[in-house]
Amino acid sequence: MGRYVILFTSVFFIFFYAASGQDLAFDEESKLKEFQDTDLPSQRFDVFFNSLDRYNVNSAYDWLDTIKIYLSNAQKTEDTTATRLYKVMQAQVYNDLGEYDKSTALAKELYDIKDSLDTDSKKVILDVLDDNYANLQLYDKQIEIRKQKRELGITNNVSFYDIYSNLGLYRKARNQYIMEVKPTIADNDSYGLAKYHSKVGNYLRLDDSAPTALSELKKANHYLGVYMNDITAQKSASDMFESELLKAEIEGNIAKCHVMMGNYEDAVPLLQSSIETLTKSPYNKDKTEVVDNTLFLAEANLQMERFSEAKKHLDTEFDNISVLQTIKKNSLLAAFYDKVENFKNASIYYKRNERIKDSLAKKQSALIKQQLVTIVANEDLENSQRLIDEQKKINELARSEMKAKDERINLVFISLIFTLLGFAGLVYAYLKSIKNQRLIAEQKHIIENSLVEKDSLLKEIHHRVKNNLQMVSSLLSLQTKNTRSKAAIVALEEGKSRVKAMALIHQKLYQNDDLSVIEMQGYIESLINSVQSVYKKGGHNISITIDAEGTELDIDRAIPFGLILNELVSNSFKYAFPENDENGKIYIHLRKNGDQGYFEYTDNGIGLPEDSDERAHSSMGLRLINRLVNQLQSKLNVDRDQEGVRFWFNFS
Template sequence: MKKLLIICYLAGMALPAMGMAQEFAVPSESLLQTYTEKESPEEKLSYFFETDNRYTYHSAYDWLDRINSDINTAVQQQDSTAMRTYQLIRAQIYYDLGNYKRAASLTQEMYPELESLEKVSLQRLLDLMDENYGKLRQFDKQIEIRERKLQFGISDNISFYDIYSNLGLHRKAMEQYIEEVKKTIDSSDFYHLAVYNNQIGKFLLQEKSSATAMAYFKKAQGYIVVFVNDINQVRTREEIDNASLLKAVIEGNIGKAHILQNEHEEALPYLENSLGVLSTLSSEAFHEEKSINTLALASAYLELENYRKAREYLTADLDTFQPELLIRRNRLLADYYKATGDSSREAIYLKNAMRLQDSINALDAFNQKERLVSIVASEELEKEKEKNKEQELMLEQGREVMEAQDMRINLVFISLVFTLLGFAGLVYAYLKSIKNQRLIAEQKRIIENSLVEKDSLLKEIHHRVKNNLQMVSSLLSLQTKNTRSKAAIEALEEGKTRVKAMALIHQKLYQNDDLSVIEMQGYIESLINSIQSVYRKGGHSINITIDAEGVELDIDRAIPIGLILNELVSNSFKYAFTEASENGKIYIHIQKNTDGGFFEYTDNGVGLPEDTETRAENSMGIRLIKRLVNQLQSNLNIDKTAEGVRFWFNFK
């Protein structure tokens, strides 16, 4: 399967631009003309919603003119059914244009008439209202619509993963999406596998997990290329159009993942190709995706200091009503004018962004208030139901008492029977309680044993990883003895110290009671001792101060920081201090704070040479350090001091 994906992916990337232009040529038949020739409003409704590429060859405004004409005709004929049908189409067009408030207004007018709609129109109306309220972040109304869909049998359950995502709970949204969707996709359905992996990648991208998101986007890209190039299947024009649009969306997401990883040069071809395909094949259906990609391109060109291209994309018509996108464009324009030295315009766009942000915050607060009112109302309704149940119970008990007065003789016998049954029930409940307690105790014992076994297995794994890394270190040492080249020996020694730095992490983990974190003070001390055994020369008098007491980091942050320290300390021993150096000092400081943490390394050696930037490009050590700092979602800062050099960065 992997080989097939790779082959098809390469084949898909090799498609010539001219071939694509021919593939998506405008059809001779006018979609609007075909729509007009339909006899009934129901046929027009079906044709409109079933034509996925309706905006490829005719703009949404062309369709709007046609629909408004149909509505005027229905009003003149006083045909209320046709008016509702055309109004539903008009609401969908406004939604496609991104005018969600207008779409909401039109659908709310139809909402009281749900019972009179036939099932297809009912489903399309509720689906449109569901998506529209999501865009407007009116989640309480969105939940109400989903409850109505459940009530009318349109859906089997109420999903919340998109609502969770809109509320910022992207990880929870992803977990529910995987649980609900994964089981519904066949392993041979490459198109929907591409959709599935792209959606997971979007959740991860919103969580700022760019590296993991990139892996899912690449997988999605592979699936859609396989879908397009499957020679065993004959694809319709509509299927090919949809696949090309999905491929463009995925490429845009890959570009945004590159930007999040500060790889702006790599992001450009993906974003530009995505924007080109979306603009060619779709005029309104993907307007929001086009707007997001346009702003992403502007951001990348700003970072690359290509202000002409940045301005070109910032002044492009976004054609969107989304306030978040308008805020982002205003902030990017402020950054542009700041970079070009126009402070007055920078202030104007910053004020615009702040004003829009205040409006969104106020709307969110209002929506939050509405959700609280809805919850309180639901609770009051539940209390009223409970009160009615209690009253019904009291009436029933009164009737039973009145009937009992006519059966006093039988009451004694019945009471005796129930007393005996009650006693038997108590005995049975007592015996069952003892049995349950024993069962709970046994289950607790099993769970505790499992936890102990799990900890033992984890420690064994870390121990074996440490042993394997030590074996690699030993192999590098053997290779060093059989090598005559001084450069090769130095490279092998550097590799050996890096391997030891990672081995120390796993050694500390299996020696700890808590397997999830590393105590950094002890780890750094052990790391320094290991490095000194390799690089420290006679005549050095170096005082090393480690300030990391009480700092504990997980393995995902401890390993990059350990490798960074390995490179910095090794460089200090090799280059910063000469044989005659006295009172050499190295200071290492790590602390944690609410945003993540802070790392600082200084020495009072000979400092950095004048051509530091040029050497950094050719130095594997500096490039490795920068890569590791990027992995920690930060940027390396280097200060040349009067007495040596200082490296520092913040990490998350």
């Protein structure tokens, strides 16, 4: 019976989708003609903005030419109302074409006379300016526009999570998005929950937490499936198109997580499906997702040594590609030429990226600081105004009391003399206090500037150290290709893995707001992903549990821990599961409370051999682990009584 219900549901959706698509195509074919056949400017305004996809048949340039003709006629007849409506449409078309400077200039002209515009026109202009400023990275101006929306009643509150995301602060964006959006979604709103978990999962992916992101994205896919298979809910053609685009977006992000975790075979079909849906759909306005998916598809093929497929995707021409996407594309091209041993071309793309990154760092450092100050200032604006009002009331009360005191002092001559003397002393103390406060403020300003400069220098140092370590890793890769000895190749690969573990520490440091400590949960996840990428044929089916949430270590402890974990995980991947790793489990526990810390690592593999104590003196890995534990002023303990092996030690 269940199979018949599923069959009926499928047939229903096929006929609904086909019928909707036919009706929609018929409507869209006549949109520009309908626009031209309409007599009144206000009616043309409605046709333009109510069209589901006005560019499905006629391009944006066709619309722009038509609107310019009507605008010219309106200006000749001095019809100011029509002129404003056509300029609003023109600003929107420039925005759709990606000509944000032209769109902004026209929208600002209309924004200056916003009081003479109707509500719909005001909303369009503010939305256009909001989107333009986001694309031009003028986030302080974007915030001002959002305040205007709130004051005009277009929106009730001002959100900043998308701006934090654009600035690369994905964790802060995720936290604010969860706080603002989650309470507004009903438990039975499957589509709303799908969008929510998709957004949270994408923020986690961008923050290099691929395993956690994958869990959120799978939830999003589940809720979307519930929504799309619910035949009791009425869905318009627009709803179905949006659902298909959301599904393509979720599948693309799931695939990206697989690439980050080294599961390239799982990623390729999902990326291909997502790219096909996003490319063919005329309702997809966000083309950056297609660029991202194509670059990840090239990376997956490159890692699987399908060089021709990878090069084909890397040679794809894109209309709009961001600076960060250009950097990723150059990196993949450099890696491709490395693998095919065309080192001259590889060097060219490495150098291009270095120039782009240096230029980007110089330009964005001051910009990001300025934007963050603006955002924080706007977030605290209402609280600051409330404090100012309270202070005014206190000052007024104080002045009233002083006036009453002066009136009482006038009653007695002697009291007046003593009061004047006391008042003079207060004035002197007050002036001295103001002078001291001014000096303190100046010193505080100097100290804050010094701290900002110090943080910038430290981040730059960690960035350079990370780059240098990556260069060492690349040199080791080149040396591996030129070495025939298997033992030497293994040694070089182990050395490269250790270098990557140290480089990851410095990468996490310069990405953190706090340069003194490293959040170990995210670091361990990234480290394991890095080790998995080295051992392509092993480790991907092992269940890895990491219990280090909330634990932070300084760099002096983090580097030894990173190297210890690198050795232990590598040994588990290489030796612990020689037959099959399907039921393999690894457990990593790290805690630090005050001055006391505890570390434990276990796996359920075949365990250590009986002569492991003798091998410990000859194995570089075990010797390195013991030395690193000694560096942490502790002693390594090994438990062989249970299945597998357990390493643990206390540290301070």
